[in-house]
Amino acid sequence: MPAVPFDYHAPATLAEAVSLLGSLGEDAKPLAGGQSLLPLLTLRLVRPRAVVDLHRLDELRAVRRDGGTLEVGALVRHRALERGEGPLVLCPLLQEAAALIGNVRVRALGTIGGSLAHADPAAELPAAVRALDGTILVQGAAGARAIPAEEFFAGLLTTALRPDELLTAVRLPLPGPRTGHAVEEFSRRAGDFAIVAAFAVVQLDAAGRVAAARVALAGCGPTPRRLDAVERALVGLAPSEEEIRRVVAHRPLEIEPDSDVHASAAYRRHLAGVLTVRALARAAAGARAFGP
Amino acid sequence: MTELAIAFTLNGERRALRVPAHRTLLHVLRDDCGAVEVKEGCGEGVCGTCTVLLDGEPVSSCLVLAPRVAGRDVVTLRGLCEGDALHPLQEAFVAHGAAQCGFCTPGMILTAYALLRERPHPTRADVRRAIAGNLCRCTGYTKIVDAILAAAGPGEPRDGA
C-alpha cells in the first residue's frame, strides 16, 4: 500500500534540520535509512504530515577516534559497522552485533542512529551500546545533550529523544587491554529479529582474573537490560565456563521478559541464562587470547 | 504533499520524471518506468523479490523513497544482460534449474551478482549467508546455491558446508 502522502524536506545542514523539526513538531518524522520507518509508512501505522530526510547531513556520517573514545555518527550504516570500516574496526562488539541485523539489504541502508532512535526491544545495536556503556549525543533547537544509554532507552519503542531533537552520534569508550567481546543470539530463522540476544564485554587483569564484566540482553523486556548482579559477582574470579555458569545460575537475572507470539516469558528467561553464559565465556576466552 | 523532479540512471539510461515524494522506488520502477522485472512480494523488506542495485549495493526497492534515488545509479535484472545475451549467472540459473515460478529469480540473481563482485569465489556458506534474505517458495534453495557457485567457477577451496 502506498504511504499516506506527506510533505518532504531534505535539509542541507543539521541546524536547518533541527529548526525544521522544531517548527513542525510532532507532525514530522525524521527519516534515516528507512528500514523501520518505510514499513510503518506503507502499512500506514504512522501517518506523519511531514518527513524530514536526513540523508544530506554528511556531518552525521563521520566516525572519529578521540583518545580513548570512538564517536560514531548517527547515519553510519549497519554494513559499515559489520565490515569494521576505518576506525570502526576498534569496536569488535559493534561489528559482531551489526552482522546479525536482518538481511544484507537492511544492513545496506539501516543506520545506527535509526536503530537506537527506533528502540526495538529485540534490536541488536541498543543492547550492544548498553553493554559498551555508550553515550547518545542529541541535538535540538534548545541545544545539545549527552545522554547515557541507560537513560536513553525509556520504554518500549520509546527513548529520551524529544520530537524536535535528532540523534547525532553515539560515543563509545574504546576497549582497554585484555578485553574480549561476544554476542550470542537465538532467532528462529536467518534474518529474523532475535528472540533473545546477549552482549558481553570482559576485561581481565594481568593475573587472568575478571577486572570488569558487562553483559546486556535484548528481547528480555521493553528496553535492553544489564545484569548488574552477575557483573559484580564475576569481578576477581578466574572466568572458566564452569565458574561463569555457577555465577549466572546463582544470581537473579534482572529481566522482565514478556510472552508473545514468538516465545513465552519462561522460554526467554531460559534463553537469557544460556546465552549469557555463552557470551561471557567467549568474551573471557577472547580476553585471555591477548595474553598477560 | 510534495511532488518533485528526479533524475537517475536506470540500467545505464538516464531517466527524468516527476514523482510524489511518498512513492517508493519499487513503484517508480514498475509503474513509471515499466521495469516489471522488479517484483513486489511482501512490501516490507523481508522477501527480496524487489531487490535492485542502488549504486551497486542490493537494497529493497520497496523500502526506498523515490527522492532518495535522485542522481544515483539503479540496476535491475535487465541491466545485467548485454542485448539478448544472458549474464553468466542467468545462464547458470537456467542450466541448474534454479528457477521454477521465477518470482524470486531477479532478486536472487542481483544479490548473487553483488556477492560475486565482492567475493568472486565464495564458499557455499558465503552464498547461503548472502541470499538468506531472498525467499524462494519453489526450489528449496539447493539448485540456486549450486547455480551461483557454478557461475563463480573454480577458485579458492570451498568449505563443502
Ligand SMILES: Cc1cc2nc3c(=O)[nH]c(=O)nc-3n(C[C@H](O)[C@H](O)[C@H](O)COP(=O)(O)OP(=O)(O)OC[C@H]3O[C@@H](n4cnc5c(N)ncnc54)[C@H](O)[C@@H]3O)c2cc1C
Ligand atoms: C526485514 C527487516 C529485518 C530487520 N531485522 C532487524 C534485526 O534483526 N535487528 C535489528 O536490530 N533491526 C532489524 N531491522 C530494522 C533495521 O535495523 C533498521 O535499520 C533500524 O531499526 C532503523 O534504522 P534506519 O536507519 O533504517 O531508521 P529509519 O527507519 O529511517 O527510522 C526509524 C525511526 O527512528 C527515527 N530516527 C531515525 N534516525 C534518527 C535520528 N538520527 N534522530 C532521531 N530520530 C531518528 C525515525 O523518525 C523513525 O521513527 C529490520 C528491518 C527489516 C526491514
Ligand code: FES
Ligand atoms: S517486496 Fe520488497 S522485500 Fe519483499
Ligand code: FES
Ligand atoms: S522459483 Fe518460485 S519463488 Fe523461487
